Amino acid sequence: MSGRLLRLSWRGLKRDLRSGDVRALFVALALAVAASTMIGFFLDRLDRGLTRQAGQLLGGDVVLEQSRPFEAELRETLEAAGLTLSDQVDMVSMVSRGDAFQSVSLKAVDDVYPHYGASRVSRGGKVEEVAAGPPRGEVWIAPRLAMLMDLQSGDSLRVGSATFRVGAVIEREADPSAGFGSFNPRLMMHVDDLPATGLVQEGSRIEYELLAAGPAQAVEEVAPLLERLRGEGVEVRDVRQDRPRLGSALARADRYLSLAGLAAVLLAGVAVAMATRRYVERHLDTAALLRCFGASQRELVWIFVLQLLWLALAASLLGAVLGLAGQAALLALLGAVMPIELPPPGILPLGMGIFTALAVLMGFAGPTLLRLRRVSALKVLRRELDPLPASAWWVVTVAAGVFGGLLWLYSSDGVLALGLLVGGLAALLALWGLGGVLLALLARLCAHLPRQAAPHDGLWRALRLGGQQLARRRTASLGQLLAFATALFAMGMIALVRGDLLDTWRAQLPEDTPNHFAINIQPAERDAFEAALAGTADARSALYPMVRGRITAIDGQPPLEAVPEQARGDNVLRRELNLTWRADLPTGNRLVAGDWFAPSASTAEGWLGAVAADPVAPISLESGLAERLGLTLGDTMTFSIGSETLQGRVASLRDLDWDSFRPNFYVIFPPGVLEDFGHSYITAFHLDGGERELLRNLVRDFPAVTLLDVESILSRVREVLDQVTRAVELVLVFVLLAGVSVLYAALVASMPVRAHEAGLLRVFGAGNRLLSRIQGAEFALLGLASGLLAALLVELAAAGIYVAWLDLAPRWHPALWGWLPLGGVLLVGGIGQWLSRGLRRQAPAASLGLLGET
Incomplete structure (x- = not known):
């Protein structure tokens, strides 16, 4: 490749930057890179952060549990993988103070505890956050144990054969789920004090836990070992498998973000395809001139390929900056509720973004760009010698193959990628047929509008003429209809899934979600306990x-x-x-x-x-x-x-x-x-925070009943869901921008034809006002038809994605059939009118000449 080709391509690109199709190409590629890099950075950083925060409910990234101490060999293997280990021992025991005895759930922790978060404890009426467990010689107790045995900080409590000082009352444990399954009030002590109690005896019912924390790579490295341990009877827990309240939310958020990123890439690809078609048509004469000056077919292709590569490089740099800024802005918004420090962004998402831009350019622009290779030098003299455009099926096949590869790359699921690709091609065929029928119906309906003079005669005439123009350019109109419907479908799909996800999360944890459990209610106490709750608990x-x-x-x-x-x-x-x-x-x-x-x-x-x-x-x-x-x-x-x-x-x-x-x-x-x-x-x-007196009464009147306070678990779950919700909101913005870029590219590609028609209407006496109405009516009809097709496609696609991917129940969305067609009318009509404003100010001769613009 010579420097001459590089210079020619660079000069041609600088000249072309004034053209709307090149601007549309640039915007589409930049948005594709921005969406993919932002979501890549977001998933790479936030997913690890949220998963780690959710891991606080377990006490670590992985928790192993069995009825005997863990072997040193296992510890060495886990530590060699890069995991930090913490030991815990759980058991049920009796504690005493004078003549009072009480069964407790005893948890012994070491100096490493906790891996994440901090415990909230009360000492002498002062509440503080402590990122550690009790020191040796001291125990911490739950509020219920303090109420049952009338204990406070500084009192003595006998545990087994040893006596300890009550150091604090636990308001919230760092790993609250550890006490969720316990039927007794919590008592926490240092693991080195456990031998002095004499509670660990042969045959004692004890659970030994090994809590491991570390980077995701370390957990993945020991995954085969964990599977083997499961088979040997060791209980292995992690946040995604054993915390369904959080695991399902995180999994759905990951899938939604991946879906949104793919939607933005698809929209960018459609915009690239539409803009490339106009770009190629505008450069046919330039290619013919270059052939006259001795350029070979190979050189001709390289000149225009290099132009687009320069464009892709600039768009990639801008998109990467936007992606980095987007994820930084998002994490800044989440900083107030993010209790952990996220790892710095890596280089892989940036590389993926640039690769995505090049793949989109190759798959959606490549087949159309090859048309320039077949330009004859005689086209300079005979304008009708335009090379035939690439077959629509060839263009769709190449684009589908590239997008299918991106689907597989982003989802890591070949079956899902193939299913979505086949389903998308089937939907495209169905849209083509339905679009033709819908355009024909709209044209017939417009033809039967009232013709008599009336106050609204100008509106009816504009609709009739707009419908006639759509019917006259049936193939071109159908192509635009499919592009608009695809854009509205992607935007509507992402917005709809976002709304349903948020509704699901809100419904999952309403304000009156139960935050207390009562266990071990004896049959003789049932009626009295139910009466004690009647009229007091908000929901039960x-x-x-x-x-x-x-x-x-x-x-x-x-x-x-x-x-x-x-x-x-x-x-x-x-x-x-x-x-x-x-x-x-x-x-x-x-x-x-x-x-x-x-x-x-x-x-x-x-x-x-x-x-x-x-x-x-x-x-x-x-x-x-x-x-x-x-x-x-x-x-x-x-x-x-x-x-x-x-x-x-x-x-x-x-x-x-x-x-x-x-x-x-x-x-x-x-x-x-x-x-x-x-x-x-x-x-x-459910009890509000101020109803502590009811709990005291229940503890006093029903001493054998175990009351479990899960408000701390509930608050942690809500924190994670709030963070995921904010992430979903920002990603939607990128998809909407990508959708607008498709509308812009499609309308830019149709401007010469519309200019020619406007020039003809001006020759026959149409004024600016009538032209504006006719063009507005045409755009509005296209937007309405596109919105109706998109609404149908969204309903069908949502049902399939909900069942197969997001694990949500399918549902019908009547409002979708109102706001999506209306959105199509406003978006297509608004952008179309804005882009057409220059055509209405041109002289008829100039407008007629644009049909053959080069």
């Missing part, structure tokens, strides 16, 4: 009975032999489950297979009457558990309850709302089966 769930049972057989086989190999380390096979009974389907549950218990089996009398015929009780099973264990309708499960066994046959499968902070159960029996077994009740309710 029903009281559910609980019976503890362990799975001992599945279809007559031991569980570990009956389930798939990957499920043999599942925690439900190693612990007791909470079983309940219910006559009707609980709130937040949805049947996905089978039938709920028949009315005759929903009463104790009905079930007892059926025992003689079939002693196996019907049960309802949570669908996720059924999937993990490979269970289907009709399979049997045997439960060990105390010294007795009970069989159940899977009669239905349910989806649960795990995000509701309400009691949920894997297994539900019909009434009349479990009542004779020992059971207690559980409920959840």
Whole structure:
């Protein structure tokens, strides 16, 4: 490649920067780079930050738990991978003060605790944040234990064989989920004090936890080891798998951001394709002249390719700056609620952004650009010797292949990329047919508008003429219609998904979400406890009975032999489950297979009457558990309850709302089966912060009932969701800008034809006002038709994406059919009128000459 070609390409680009199509190309490429780099930086930094913050609920990035101490070899392996380790020991024990005794949930922590966050403790009435655990010789206690035993800071408390000083009252633990499953008030102490208590004995029921924290690469490095540990019976937890309230939100946010980035890239690609077509048509004569001066086909291609590469380089630099500024602005907005320091941005998202711009340029502009290669030198004398444009199918095929590759690159899911690509091509075919029908209907409707003189005759005439022009340029109008519909579809899709995600998150955690659980309510206390809550708690769930049972057989086989190999380390096979009974389907549950218990089996009398015929009780099973264990309708499960066994046959499968902070159960029996077994009740309710007196009364009147305060967990979840919501808001702006760039590029490409038509109308006596009305009517009709097509496409695509990708229930959006067509009228009409204002001021001769503009 010679310096002469570089100079020619650079000079040509400087001259072309005054043209609207080149500006449209530049804007589209810059937006593609800005969207991809900003989202790349955002996902790279914020996702790690949010995941780490969410990890505070677990106490680390990975938590290992088993009933014996962890081996030194395992510790060395984890530390070698770059993880920092913290030891914890959990157990239930009795504490005493004088003649008073109380069962507590004891947590012993080391000097590394906590990995993230800080505990909020009260010392002598003063509340402070402490990023450490209790020192040796001191214990921290939960407020409920302080109320039960009338303790305060400085008092002495006996734990096992040792006496400790009460150093603080725990207002909030750094890792609040650690106490969520405990039925007793928390007591925290230093792990080095544990031997002095004498509580660790042979056969003691103790849980040893190893909390690991470190970079994502370190966690990925030990992933095979973690899978092996799961298979060996070690419980392995991480935030995405074991914190569904946060894991689902983060997963949906990641998918939404990826979807938004792909939408922005697709829109930029469409804008590039539209602008390139105009760019090529404008340079056909230039290419013919260069051929006359001796340029070969190869040199001709290189000149224009280099021009676009110069343009792509400048757009990439601007887009990269915009992407960096966008993610910095976003993180600045989130700084007030971001409690952790995010890692600095890496270089990979920047490289991905530049690669995206080049891929979009090659895939969406390449086939059209090759038209310049076939220009004949005779075109200088004979203007009709334009080379034939590339086949529309060839252009679509190349663009689809490039965009499919970007889909796979950004989603890391080949099946998803292929599905979206095939679905998109099918939608394009459907849009082509529907668009032709819709344009024909609009043209016929406009032709039948009133013709008699009337106050609004100018409007009717403008609509009739606008409809006639669309019908006259049917192929060109249909191409513009598809471009506008694609732009409106992408903008509408991202805006719609954003709204539904935010609605889902808001509905997930409303203001009256239960923030307290009451457990271990005895049957004799049920009515009195329910009466104590009546009229005081803002919202509460029903009281559910609980019976503890362990799975001992599945279809007559031991569980570990009956389930798939990957499920043999599942925690439900190693612990007791909470079983309940219910006559009707609980709130937040949805049947996905089978039938709920028949009315005759929903009463104790009905079930007892059926025992003689079939002693196996019907049960309802949570669908996720059924999937993990490979269970289907009709399979049997045997439960060990105390010294007795009970069989159940899977009669239905349910989806649960795990995000509701309400009691949920894997297994539900019909009434009349479990009542004779020992059971207690559980409920959840919401209390405002000022209702501490009710808690004191409940602790005093029902000392055996365990009250769990989950407000700290709830507040952490809300913090993360608020951050994700702000991220979604900013990403939408980039998609909207990319959509506007498509409208701009499509309208710029059609300007010569519209100028020619305007010149003809001016020759036949049309004034500026009538021209403005006709053009406005044409743009408005195009916008209306595009909005209607886009609304249909959004509804169909949203249903598929919700089910297959975002794990949301599909829904109908009636308002979409109003605001999207209206938005199309305003956007297309407004941008079209703005771009056409110069044409209306030109003389007819100048406007007629633009049809062959070079």
